[in-house]
Amino acid sequence: MKRALFSLVLLTVVYALVLASFHPWDLAFGAVLSGVLLFSFRRFVFDGRPAPLPGLAGRMLAFWPFALAVVGDTIAGTWRVTKVTLGRTPLEKSGIVAVPIGDRTPVGVAVSALVATISPGEFLVEIDWDEGVMLVHTIDASDPEGVRRSHENFYTKYQRKVFP
Incomplete structure (x- = not known):
């Protein structure tokens, strides 16, 4: 209800x-x-009938740190892309990284993809539901494990409480 x-x-x-x-x-x-x-x-x-909204108050409180983290991630991504564009940092290896979906719901996957795409330097290429990965193109794919770890840390620390 x-x-x-x-x-x-x-x-x-x-x-x-x-x-x-x-x-x-x-x-x-x-x-x-x-x-x-x-x-x-x-x-x-x-999905047939409305299910109860679990912990709406807690999710609303957790939204603000999530939103601030998205803004911080966007600022950091903008800074990285600006440095590469101005030639201050060399473009070493851009490429596609497979980021595991894990226990994200379809809404959680959509929000993760949106957050990755909002931040300059990364964008979602495709979601492979069969393999359970999001394919993300990143401006610095020299450390794919670091990219995966960064996405998982963001999800665990900020997003899971709001958009599981």
Whole structure:
């Protein structure tokens, strides 16, 4: 029930932001439209029926360190790419590294891929579900184990608490 209500409110707010109007009639129409969409696509969104949202308060608290870590990772990636672009650091070996998915859920894999792609110097090439790896192109693939370790540390320390 919490997940359905949270989704309804979130979709209604997105609808209001797209309209750029928080008029009560717009909010009411957005809530009805959101409810119809959630009901119509409940099998896709909730896999049959809404499951309880575990530890929503804890996940919301853990989101802020996660967001700050993403910003820090983006700044560090920007600095690395800037140094390579300006010729301060030689481009030794760029390439693709297979990063294990591990125990990530499909949403967790999507968030990991997004975080890797947001940071300059890395982007997701492909997800191989059969092999259980994300193929990530990185500007410095000279230490593939270090890249894997970095992704796993980020997931364990920041992401798992918010997007498992």
